Amino acid sequence: MGEDAGQRTFEARLAEADRVLRANPRDLRALIAKGDALVGLGDDRAAASFYGSALRGAAEVKGLPADLVADLRRAQSAMQDQSARFQSYLTDSLARSGFDAATSSDRFTLSLDLMAGRKRLYQQEPRFYLLPGLPQIQFQPRETLPWMTAVEDATADIRTELQALLAEPDLFRPYVEPRADRPNTDSKGMASNADWSALFLWKDGEEQPDMARRCPRTLEALSGVPLCRVPGRTPSILFSRLTPGARIPPHHGLINTRLICHLPLIAPPGSRFRVGNDVREWKEGQAWAFDDTIEHEAANDSGQDRTVLIFDVWKPEVTEEERALVSAMFQAIDDYGAGGKAWGV
Structure with a gap:
């Protein structure tokens, strides 16, 4: 033809x-x-x-x-x-034109992956409160968190205090525990599940005196950190343990005005964390901060427990005025009686 x-x-x-x-x-x-x-x-x-x-x-x-x-x-x-x-x-x-995926703009590289369908778009989806206009960032850039290096430098001291607590395993409680004042649903098998357990130094904005007293170096290391302070709700400071083979299912946090920070203390190879499209392995002494209102999940495919220090901080983009107003808003909600603790991190 x-x-x-x-x-x-x-x-x-x-x-x-x-x-x-x-x-x-x-x-x-x-x-x-x-x-x-x-x-x-x-x-x-x-x-x-x-x-x-x-x-x-x-x-x-x-x-x-x-x-x-x-x-x-x-x-x-x-x-x-x-x-x-x-x-x-x-x-x-x-x-x-000079583009190199390894060295060029991460944001532009992601735009290509989204356009090609290699990745999906993840957005902030807080379960309770959204402050509009904040950047959609999965893991916060280190250069915006000048205090993080000092926290990492204290890793050895913090791990020493953790090891003393690990010698008393009954101190750790399941991270997701039932509440008498709210309906309780089994969060994909995590409710009362000791595979994901925690020991709190601060919980729902209140110091836990017995545990805080045993971890002075840990709290000293966080003294220069802009902890998210909302009376009766935040900050929380805790050691979080994930047993071998355990999974934390995909979920979203409650408010988008804070970041959740991890300092890995015991991080065997094979323990990993996903926020949106970004999957990383925990590495001992290497901290990160992420937006927990973007879908995230965790897995420990190693043969050992994984334990990290977790705490929550204000997002650097939230102004001092906005921090005060957010705190006042939640205090008013709680004074009215419609609020509730156990925000979690």
């Missing part, structure tokens, strides 16, 4: 597919046929959009004929091939 004859054939197929789609824009066979015709005419990107429409429509239909299923699989394969070619072209073009 000559080039002109081939083009006329694909144009005729395109016209026939358009005729069917005018009558029924959701006709799966016609959508695939139009994609095929566009491929024949050299427009792979347009073809992918019609293949994609057919695949999305097919997801809503049960009992499709075998021949149509085969065509849908072929369309899906064609879409994947087209996407791979486009991504390769885009990568090469950007490289000529």
